[in-house]
Amino acid sequence: MEAVGSVLREYGCEQSLLSRPDGSATFLQGDTSVMAGVYGPAEIKVSREIHNKATLEVILRPKTGLPAIQEKNQEQLIRETCESVIIGSLHPRTSITIVLQIVSDAGSLLSCCLNAACMGLMDAGLPMRALFCGVTCAMDNDGTITLDPNFRQQKESRAVLTFAIESTERKVLMMSNRGVYSATELQQCIAAAQIASEKLFQFYRDFIRRRYSKS
């Protein structure tokens, strides 16, 4: 049960690529790609408004066919993650809508969705108490942890765990899992995800620095 050095696939991001939404981003992890569009704070129907904070809505659109249970579940996971970092009380009685479009799925989809959502929220300039990133870990039969697995690795693994990690204290905001694992393995995955999140947050930092650089 040794956790060897793991590799994150190449990742990339582009912001403000769509003209209509308030914030937009596309996030790529290897061949996995998700596009996010954020509208908000905007007006809302009276029936859906919350008097002391903004109403957050997440829409996840699959590439083929209509959204099914799985998409609804992931929507909810992403919504709850975003809700915990967005300071909604600054914009009461408004709506914030995050639309995520799956462009291609080659493993670690949920973590890519989370990253795209965070980048989109940043681009929209919404107040957040922390940033967050998504990290997926796959565990083999012999307990080897693979970070950011591709489709094949994910399929062959014994357990797949996805974490949302916030940037200030590297705490776990959300986790979603499939498969069987022990408490020790869970802790290992969390620790590995926290280390991987350092890389991602450094990427966020470099990205924003580049974007707001003068030259």
Next chain:
Amino acid sequence: MKETPLSNCERAFLLQAIAERKRLDGRQTYDYRNIKITFGTDYGCCIVELGKTRVLCQVSSEIVTPKMNRPTEGILFFDLAISPMAFPGFEMGRNSELSVKLNRLLERCLRNSKCIDTESLCVAAGEKVWQIRVDLHLLNHEGNIIDAASIAAIAGLCHFRRPDVSVQGEEVTVYTPEERDPVPLSIHHMPICVSFAFFQQGIYLLVDPSEREEWVMDGLLVISMNKHREICTIQSSGGIMLLKEQVLRCSKVAGVKVGEITELIQKALENDKKARKEGGKFGFAESLPEKRITALKMEKSAVDTTDVENKVEKIILDAEPPSRVISKPVVWTEGTAQIGEGQENTWGQLEESEEDDEDEDSAPESPNVEMQTTKKKSLKDDVTMSDSEEDDVVILQPERPSQISH
């Protein structure tokens, strides 16, 4: 969120500009915006950008039973979904007029023009045929959705490869991409829609209207044509009367535009094919602009997770051991068991629980509960009669007068 309508002065400004033969983005009357086609890693996946309008296309295939009246023909299915990402006015789940109109036009352009050989999609007559599903997602609406969608659909269909099948007697085998190379669809021709917007009752004409121009236009003429200059569909909407000369002139312009666009699609397909053949990089990751300030890419990066184990050991040592105590199971009645600190079911005994709240020191031990329930069963008829009045409770329970009197 409602869509922001166009103000009167914006409308007047746009119309004045059009009358002066000027367009806001500096284009000439017959100019198209820039078209960019990028293919994804999957077969049949592409993104088409027409200026800032963006459409994502994914083609997929499935074996289904054919329609009764056409047992030897494959099925083509189109679905143009306007994503809520595209513009704020769009509401989810409602089949808006716009999306119905666009879907119908797309079907007429691609299915009814018989550009795909549906008979080649037949696996076993009357039993199994391929259903080709074309999913189009509008990601950003900056005008002229139909042109972008038709380019995306035909580019996706040309790019798509379906799994190879073989039929031996009754048995149908579908091969995975590893076993046999997937086969492309047989495409007879490539119909492409070209939109013309008319202003001031047909005095002015513009090709490829932008979103702003669509707001002020009086009528729209969509001509779907292939590069052999055969018209596949023609549709005029908005209720303007067009002269014969206007329609003929439009079809001439459409012929030129379709030729250019077809060439572009073929070039893009060739580039993608070459990249795949040479084992080079392809897909959306490669199309990420490098020089743009709003984009950044990182190469593969190793993450050192060697000290994870030590860290974990520490965490687990620090953590309190999980409680392994499982108290002896309590058997209330035969065939039931209970572990932990639960109590007996108190459903249907609402009145008693209310009463229990009143005397604070009542923590009914398990043997007591049974006693109480039997006692209360006898009282039950009276209790239901009067559940809100406290005075009645006093009458019913003369053995506890001191507790209720306070």
